[in-house]
Amino acid sequence: MDDVLLDIRGLRVEFPTRRGTLVALDDISLALQPGEILGMVGESGAGKSLTGASVIGLLEPPGRVAAGEIRFDGQRIDDLSQEQMRQLRGKEIGAIFQDPLTSLNPMHRIGKQLVETIRTHLPVSEAEARKQAIDMLREVGIPAPEQRIDSYPHEFSGGMRQRVVIALALCTGPKLIVADEPTTALDVSTQAQIIALLRRLCKDKGMAVILITHDMGVVAEIADRVAVLYAGRLAEIGPVREVVQNPQHPYTKGLMASIPVPGRRVEWLPQIPGSMPRLSEIPHGCAFSARCEFAHDQCRAKRPPMQQNENGNLSACWLSVLEQAETGGRHD
Amino acid sequence: MFLKLINRLFQALMTMIFVGLVSFLLFNFVGDPISNMVGQETSVEDRDALREKLGLNDPFLAQFARFGSNAVSGNFGISYALQRPVSTLIAERMPATLELVATSAVVAIVLGVLLGVYTGINRHSWISKTIMPLSLIGVSLPTFVIGILLIYIFSVTLGWLPSFGRGEVTQIGGWSTNFLTIGGLKALILPSTTLALFQMALIMRLVRSEMLEVLRTDYIKFARARGLAPRVVHFGHALRNTLVPVITIIGLNIGSLIAFSIITETVFQWPGMGLLFIQSVTFGDIPVMAAYLVLIAAMFVFINVVVDILYLIADPRLRGRG
Amino acid sequence: MTITPDSPPSRFNRFMDSDLMFSFLSSKLTVVSAIITLIFFVAAIFAPLVAPHRPFDPATIDLLDAFTPPVWAEYGDARFLLGTDDQGRDVLSTIIYGCRISLLVGFAAVGLSLLIGVGVGLLSGFYGGWLDTVFMRLADVQLTVPAILTALVIDGIADLFVPPSMRETLSIVVLILAIGLSDWPRYARVARSSTMVERNKEYVMAARVIGVGSFRIILRHILPNILGPILVMATIGLAIAITTEATLSFLGVGVPPTTPSLGTLIRIGNSFLFSGEWWITIFPSLALVLLVLAVNLLSDWLRDALNPKLR
Numbered sequence: 001m002d003d004v005l006l007d008i009r010g011l012r013v014e015f016p017t018r019r020g021t022l023v024a025l026d027d028i029s030l031a032l033q034p035g036e037i038l039g040m041v042g043e044s045g046a047g048k049s050l051t052g053a054s055v056i057g058l059l060e061p062p063g064r065v066a067a068g069e070i071r072f073d074g075q076r077i078d079d080l081s082q083e084q085m086r087q088l089r090g091k092e093i094g095a096i097f098q099d100p101l102t103s104l105n106p107m108h109r110i111g112k113q114l115v116e117t118i119r120t121h122l123p124v125s126e127a128e129a130r131k132q133a134i135d136m137l138r139e140v141g142i143p144a145p146e147q148r149i150d151s152y153p154h155e156f157s158g159g160m161r162q163r164v165v166i167a168l169a170l171c172t173g174p175k176l177i178v179a180d181e182p183t184t185a186l187d188v189s190t191q192a193q194i195i196a197l198l199r200r201l202c203k204d205k206g207m208a209v210i211l212i213t214h215d216m217g218v219v220a221e222i223a224d225r226v227a228v229l230y231a232g233r234l235a236e237i238g239p240v241r242e243v244v245q246n247p248q249h250p251y252t253k254g255l256m257a258s259i260p261v262p263g264r265r266v267e268w269l270p271q272i273p274g275s276m277p278r279l280s281e282i283p284h285g286c287a288f289s290a291r292c293e294f295a296h297d298q299c300r301a302k303r304p305p306m307q308q309n310e311n312g313n314l315s316a317c318w319l320s321v322l323e324q325a326e327t328g329g330r331h332d
Numbered sequence: 333m334f335l336k337l338i339n340r341l342f343q344a345l346m347t348m349i350f351v352g353l354v355s356f357l358l359f360n361f362v363g364d365p366i367s368n369m370v371g372q373e374t375s376v377e378d379r380d381a382l383r384e385k386l387g388l389n390d391p392f393l394a395q396f397a398r399f400g401s402n403a404v405s406g407n408f409g410i411s412y413a414l415q416r417p418v419s420t421l422i423a424e425r426m427p428a429t430l431e432l433v434a435t436s437a438v439v440a441i442v443l444g445v446l447l448g449v450y451t452g453i454n455r456h457s458w459i460s461k462t463i464m465p466l467s468l469i470g471v472s473l474p475t476f477v478i479g480i481l482l483i484y485i486f487s488v489t490l491g492w493l494p495s496f497g498r499g500e501v502t503q504i505g506g507w508s509t510n511f512l513t514i515g516g517l518k519a520l521i522l523p524s525t526t527l528a529l530f531q532m533a534l535i536m537r538l539v540r541s542e543m544l545e546v547l548r549t550d551y552i553k554f555a556r557a558r559g560l561a562p563r564v565v566h567f568g569h570a571l572r573n574t575l576v577p578v579i580t581i582i583g584l585n586i587g588s589l590i591a592f593s594i595i596t597e598t599v600f601q602w603p604g605m606g607l608l609f610i611q612s613v614t615f616g617d618i619p620v621m622a623a624y625l626v627l628i629a630a631m632f633v634f635i636n637v638v639v640d641i642l643y644l645i646a647d648p649r650l651r652g653r654g
Numbered sequence: 655m656t657i658t659p660d661s662p663p664s665r666f667n668r669f670m671d672s673d674l675m676f677s678f679l680s681s682k683l684t685v686v687s688a689i690i691t692l693i694f695f696v697a698a699i700f701a702p703l704v705a706p707h708r709p710f711d712p713a714t715i716d717l718l719d720a721f722t723p724p725v726w727a728e729y730g731d732a733r734f735l736l737g738t739d740d741q742g743r744d745v746l747s748t749i750i751y752g753c754r755i756s757l758l759v760g761f762a763a764v765g766l767s768l769l770i771g772v773g774v775g776l777l778s779g780f781y782g783g784w785l786d787t788v789f790m791r792l793a794d795v796q797l798t799v800p801a802i803l804t805a806l807v808i809d810g811i812a813d814l815f816v817p818p819s820m821r822e823t824l825s826i827v828v829l830i831l832a833i834g835l836s837d838w839p840r841y842a843r844v845a846r847s848s849t850m851v852e853r854n855k856e857y858v859m860a861a862r863v864i865g866v867g868s869f870r871i872i873l874r875h876i877l878p879n880i881l882g883p884i885l886v887m888a889t890i891g892l893a894i895a896i897t898t899e900a901t902l903s904f905l906g907v908g909v910p911p912t913t914p915s916l917g918t919l920i921r922i923g924n925s926f927l928f929s930g931e932w933w934i935t936i937f938p939s940l941a942l943v944l945l946v947l948a949v950n951l952l953s954d955w956l957r958d959a960l961n962p963k964l965r
Contacts, residue, residue, distance in 0.1 A: 001379045036534060056551070056557055056558060058556060083472075085560060086556075086559050086560075086561070086562075088559070089556075089558075089559040090557065090558040090559025090560070091559055094557075095554070095555055095557035095558075097550055097553065097557070098357070099550055100551075102549065102550035102551060103550050103551055103554040104551055104554070105551040105555065105569050105572075105573065106573070106647075106648070106649055107569075107572045107573055107575075107648060108568075108569075108572070109645070116560065116564065116568070117559075117560065120558070120560055120561065120564070152648045152649070154648070154649050165554070168554075168558060169557075169558070180436060186425060343791070343794055343795070346791065346795060346799055350795055354807075354811075358811065358814075434926060465683075468947065468951065468954065469943075469947060472732070472893065472943060472946040472947040472950045473943055473946075473948065474897045474900055474901055474904075474942065474943075474946070476900075476901060476904045476905075476920070477920070477939045477942060477943060480920065480924060480927065480935060480937075480939055481939065483927065484927060484932060484936065488927060488928060488930075488932070495928075555912045584800075587798070587799070587800055588800045589799040591799070591802055591803040592800075592802065594803075594905070595901055595904070595905065596724075596801075598905055599924075606710055610905055610906075610907075613806070613810040614906060614907065615906055616813075616814060618814075621810065625807065628799075628803070629799070632798045633798070633857075635741070636798060647842075
């Protein structure tokens with residue numbers, strides 16, 4: 001674990017409201033290596049996007065980082081000044097948002113938006129920046145970039161616009177990309193193209209990616225590891241194959257079971273009963289205890305620690321803790 | 333877009349015809365125009381002859397057409413109260429109103445937009461927190477109350493500025509101006525402040541809420557995520573996107589300034605078209621009322637067309653492809 | 655938050671605990687303006703009981719009391735808190751009676767605008783077609799001209815049709831008509847767009863499928879759902895109507911001096927501003943500003959409180 005690009009430790013994000021403080025992210029710890037693609041999944045409201053926003057330093061007030069730290073490239077970034085964070089953001093850490101139709105400023109030609117981004121972060125001339133912009137557009141697969149660079153966003157289709165958004169995120173050569181639901185707003189065939197493009201660019205440039213999505217299919221296709229969030233807490237994190245095929249946490253198990261598998265005929269897809277609690281009503285102990293069919297007294301009383309199994313899966317569940325203790329005891 | 337422009341021109345035409353019709357009905361059917369023109373002792377035969385001569389027995393549409401063509405060539409007849417051609421009266425009074433409105437418009441728009449942008453960006457600064465309640469007072473003060481308070485403070489109590497009339501004016505051709513003498517400029521200060529204050533507060537509040545609306549959009553979030561400097565995000569991206577609504581607001585406000593100049597002119601006895609109009613309303617001086625209405629409607633239609641053209645310049649999405 | 659299931663909170667408690675109530679109580683300015691508005695309303699409704707004098711009863715006024723300055727100034731008189739006007743009428747009492755007229759005209763005009771505007775908006779939005787086109791064109795045309803100008807013109811024209819002997823008695827009706835007719839398009843637009851959204855929702859479809867009549871759907875299902883934005887507009891509209899009334903009366907085309915509104919009082923007092931009797935015009939002006947400001951603050955709060963985007 002010496003070669004770490006992003007290291008989040010014990011991150012806690014709070015929203016003060018009139019009915020008390022809501023803990024939106026609670027003790028999130030995870031690390032990313034250079035060039036690694038981490039999928040981040042969970043229901044809406046589980047805290048995926050907030051984790052992304054914390055990394056790029058764009059938490060919406062009144063949300064704030066209340067505890068923990070974020071390190072990027074060995075440097076602590078969660079306590080940087082706004083101006084220092086701004087210089088890092090867009091240069092070292094890029095971001096892609098959900099809706100390409102609204103991510104681009106409709107009033108400006110895409111060339112202007114690319115050039116201003118490049119020149120904000122890199123000491124190049126206007127002409128050089130324009131050349132780089134055209135190269136970047138070509139790289140993300142915009143046909144005839146020399147002409148298209150002077151078009152307005154509304155002159156592109158949805159998929160093409162998301163390519164432009166990717167170009168904007170990548171044009172300064174960042175080491176990390178936070179992609180928040182980059183394909184959700186697109187139709188299925190375009191989705192596949194964009195995912196393939198992202199994957200290729202990451203591998204070519206050695207960029208690490210945090211891919212926030214609720215689509216397990218996308219994660220399985222592109223990610224190296226996957227983190228499962230539930231009610232602002234990390235439920236499970238591990239190599240994608242392990243998490244998909246051998247989930248440890250009951251929530252992950254439920255999640256995986258509810259994904260239809262092609263070619264397998266079933267009467268009905270299993271569903272996790274109930275729904276994720278509101279942030280103001282998270283139960284004591286394990287956040288999932290109210291919906292968990294294996295829950296016992298300890299689950300309702302005390303929060304389970306993160307526990308690693310033999311395959312490198314980290315999960316927060318008393319069952320696996322006990323299991324390990326048993327097996328461990330036998331071996332002793 | 334072309335269709336939209338045609339549609340707006342059609343609408344402008346409808347407005348003009350509607351206002352023209354109202355003016356015409358006023359002109360011809362309220363009271364008896366003949367008795368307004370001749371003395372008590374005129375005989376019935378003479379009245380009938382005059383009626384025939386003026387074409388008042390012609391069919392309705394023929395009369396309306398004649399009224400329209402007269403209006404286009406600026407002929408609105410003779411004022412009942414002042415016994416002078418309405419067109420001359422209007423021409424004499426127009427410079428006073430236009431100078432007042434133009435001065436107020438510049439003040440209201442420049443200060444209103446600047447303050448609106450500032451308070452939109454720095455929502456939590458103490459300056460914004462001071463300006464916002466003040467602006468609410470600004471939009472709650474009726475124009476004539478502002479005028480009275482200003483007169484009480486600056487004319488009656490302090491004696492610094494004149495409280496009525498245009499003061500010294502300079503004649504250039506047929507145009508009388510306030511701008512060339514100290515006295516003229518001093519006379520302009522209170523009326524233009526009165527007229528501008530309400531509109532300034534209104535523009536400020538509208539620009540601020542537009543700004544807040546835009547600052548919440550995804551492309552501003554994305555611009556921030558690209559690490560652009562706050563200055564670029566605010567002025568290059570956010571302000572640019574508020575242009576279309578701001579143009580609308582400004583267009584509407586110039587219209588309002590013209591309407592509210594009636595009140596300001598009354599408070600300050602400013603010898604403009606508004607004062608002429610309000611006098612004509614009190615006297616039932618229909619030719620002047622009709623002429624003023626048609627003129628004002630034409631101004632509003634003109635402003636609307638200019639606003640539509642400015643939209644095209646401001647927003648690339650409306651320009652169509654290529 | 656734990657709720658004991660066997661004792662559900664009463665309706666009153668639920669109301670006091672609601673977000674709307676919370677945002678109301680947490681803004682001191684809003685509470686203060688609500689109290690000010692309430693004082694104005696009560697004073698206006700119970701004017702004969704509240705006012706210290708009866709300013710329009712010739713038997714009770716004395717010309718010898720004319721031009722008495724406010725009580726704290728030199729030559730002030732303890733009977734007249736805010737002084738008297740040129741005819742010896744108590745300024746405070748004329749203001750209280752003036753508010754009565756101003757609020758009467760304001761509420762009636764808003765009521766008229768609402769009736770026309772919401773009616774037109776509902777019909778336009780629900781039926782669409784040529785009805786919609788005609789109504790909305792009319793609204794567009796009227797919206798090109800500021801409401802105050804429209805009111806002024808309607809008032810001027812209507813006055814020409816009223817015989818001179820009836821003018822004083824009918825002037826308030828004419829004024830209500832003029833202000834009410836000048837402000838309906840704003841309501842119509844909002845009602846129309848909200849109706850068009852509601853019309854296509856499933857509950858309306860469902861009501862249609864089971865054979866509920868159009869009018870019943872409009873009144874029972876659509877109207878309640880568009881009340882929020884309409885209510886916000888109506889409070890702003892009240893401030894506008896009061897201002898418009900005052901302005902027209904100040905210009906001398908509104909309420910006659912025999913039953914003066916705040917605007918008329920300011921107009922009357924304005925001629926004494928230069929001779930030093932400032933209180934005759936300044937106090938009604940301040941009363942008008944206070945009233946309009948309080949109503950504006952309330953509408954501002956209501957708009958923000960009902961806007962889910964700003965929560």
